[in-house]
């Protein structure tokens with residue numbers, strides 16, 4: 055369970071985020087949508103203790119994320135390429151993250167082997183540093199690294215952006231597999247309303263830092279969101 059309690063973030067006088075309360079139960083697939091600058095990345099960064107909120111706190115499985123590091127043991131995330139280590143190859147990076155996650159070399163190789171289709175022969179065995187991969191292939195590496203070591207919480211910021219259509223479809227399958235477990239809590243932000251409504255059972259809409267909708271996904275949700283964003 056993730057609890058977001060009276061979180062606000064101000065830069066100077068500008069308040070870019072103001073969320074009274076959001077509770078995300080264990081196992082929920084939670085989608086965050088909103089126009090550019092709505093505060094999605096800011097909220098994820100606060101949940102990951104990458105930026106300190108002006109007010110409020112976030113707890114993840116009863117751990118206040120700004121007070122302890124222990125939530126990192128069960129949390130996998132990919133916000134952007136700053137999460138990668140540019141001078142490593144993808145294989146080296148996966149071994150590095152696997153080591154942090156308590157996986158041995160064979161376990162990492164077996165895990166990565168399960169993503170052969172997802173990588174589409176563009177990430178593994180390329181003898182390229184991560185910094186030299188295309189944006190989309192960097193994203194693939196970052197997403198897969200976020201899933202290593204059986205995380206209980208997975209946070210992905212705009213995972214569909216920059217991915218080719220084939221990989222977007224494969225990513226949806228990967229995410230659905232995660233969310234089917236009902237033990238892994240998955241938080242995703244996206245500008246793609248179709249994808250996010252397909253993979254998330256709950257959608258929260260942010261507008262200028264405020265929660266303006268909190269929907270349980272149904273057959274009508276996509277239409278409702280399209281209508282909201284078309285006005």
Ligand SMILES: Nc1ncnc2c1ncn2[C@@H]1O[C@H](COP(=O)(O)OP(=O)(O)OP(=O)(O)O)[C@@H](O)[C@H]1O
Pocket residue numbers: 065070088089090091092093094095096097
């Ligand atoms: N370091 C900073 N200093 C000042 N303003 C910032 C800073 N970081 C973010 N902001 C502002 O906070 C607001 C929310 O940004 P954020 O990146 O969270 O939005 P977003 O919903 O993720 O947008 P996008 O869809 O464009 O990625 C924006 O107005 C942004 O300019």
